[in-house]
Amino acid sequence: MARGKIQIKKIENQTNRQVTYSKRRNGLFKKANELAVLCDATVSVVMISSSNKLHEFHSPGITPKEIYDRYQNIMGVDLWVKQYQQMQEELKKLNETNRNLQKEIRQRMGDCLEDLTFNELLGLGEDVENSVKLIRERKDIPKEEPHYGLVDNGEYNHVLGYDDDNRILALRLQPCQPNLHAGAGTGSCVTYTLL
Structure with missing residues (x-):
């Protein structure tokens, strides 16, 4: 007995949708494996469910990276160029921030002052004075000694x-x-x- 055709649209019932996804995923992976074995083809299937679970099939004996590399060579594209450029830009920003912080540290130590304007020198002087003042205030705070109370009334205490x-x-x-x-x-x- 032949089954009737079903209408292809989103299954509204979540339980039915999960069951259908699981059955059809297994069927798709079975067909992908058959295609890889029978035709000596390199097959890769990557699926992400509606609950964000990753399922994947790759031809036996090949890694996903090898498949992506072959895809890039055949298509003449580089999948990682955009990400690499973003990483390079981020690295440039971090290097610049690092250089500025190192320069500021050297200036506070008294080096590289020739690059500063008069107002920047005044600001640096104020920062140093405030730091010295704060250190002196912390150093001069007396620590409380352990205290011993006195009993004047002669009772045991x-x-x-x-x-x-x-x-x-x-x-x-x-x-x-x-x-x-x-x-x-x-x-x-x-x-x-x-x-």
Whole structure:
């Protein structure tokens, strides 16, 4: 029994569309393989599904690059010229940016100043002065020492010393408290360093 012809148009049902794609893709790849084997032809089929999945078939024993190279030779075109030119332009821009940055660094180090105008020299001088000022401000900021609180009321209390990261450095007992290591009754102040 012969099947009736179907109308060639987009299949609206997504599940049916996926099934049809898969079946017809396999059929197409089977025919491409038969053509390559029977006729000693070089065959390449590249398909991208609506869900952006890549499927491809290439004749046995040949790579996609070899097929593209043969295509370019036969057609007399270069598929990569445009991309190569764009890459060359991008490389030129990056090289120019690199040269400018290197020149700016040398100028800040005191070299290559003959190329600068008077106003550019003044601006460079201001930049150097601002940098020196900022460095001095950072250098002169005093670091807080670990602090130990005092207990005036004579009650048992401990005081903790902290470092810059709020880690406990030491535990200090007040002079009015007994030394725990020496036994009760001694009134010396003891600081225990914590590890």
